[in-house]
Amino acid sequence: MSDIRVVLIEDHDVVRIGLRTVLQIQEGIQVAGEASNGTQGLTLLQTTQVDVALVDVGLPGIDGIELTQQFRKFQKDHPESTTKIIMLTMLGTEDTVLASFAAGADSYCMKDIGIEQLIEAIKMTHAGNAWIDPAVASIVLRQVRSSIVQPTSQKQTIEIRSLEPEYEQVLASDPVTDREREVLEL
Incomplete structure (x- = not known):
């Protein structure tokens, strides 16, 4: 089985470099690119065939939510692009979580998770499953329940x-x- 190709779209250099360093030593994962703002990130996703993108919500230029929306529109016209998106952020507010999923995010991780959980999130998302950080799962569950119960x-x-x-x-x-x-x- 080939490596999971990952791109990092994160504006904080220390976080991006740290993620790259940790992910590069993981067996089965290859860091295929990185961007420090939303505009560069969108261009990277549109021009590079990768499996999973780790996207920060609070990006300069266009934020991670807008990037996700624009990339999903791009994917409709380019079915060969099958990249999954994991929102990786410190923002766990209800508005941010729900807006991320509404924009088309596949998974949602808080930045304070451990590396084992991040690797699990990458692998599960790559496999086509959603990974939702336990810290924000209650937000998603509450939204689902409110939409079902009439x-x-x-x-x-x-x-x-x-x-x-x-x-x-x-x-x-x-x-x-x-x-x-x-x-x-x-």
Whole structure:
């Protein structure tokens, strides 16, 4: 199996150099490029075939969220570009987390995670799975729950239609109980 090709898009030199140094010694990972601002990062992603991009949210020029949005638009016109994006940031606010995923980020990591967790995030994201830092997972879970649970006034009625008349007769003679209806709605 070939190495996972990674690019680093990070404006803080010390962080970028540290990440590069740590990732270069990891078996199965190759650092294929780096950029220090959003504009350079977008150009790098559009011109370099890589597997995973580690993108900081707070980039100068265009921020990491805008970079992600623009890159996803680019990918729609270039299906050969299959790069996955991991947001790697110190910003764990609800707005930042949700905006990152809405922009198209595949995974979200806080910068204070350990190297083992970062390697796990890179490998899982490369494999097509989302990796969400436990420090922000509750934000994502809360958002999912709020989008699923609807007030009673907004619940939809689902009509069950059978293809065969005998099933319609069974339902007519033995109607669904309130509890069964509740289970079906869930």
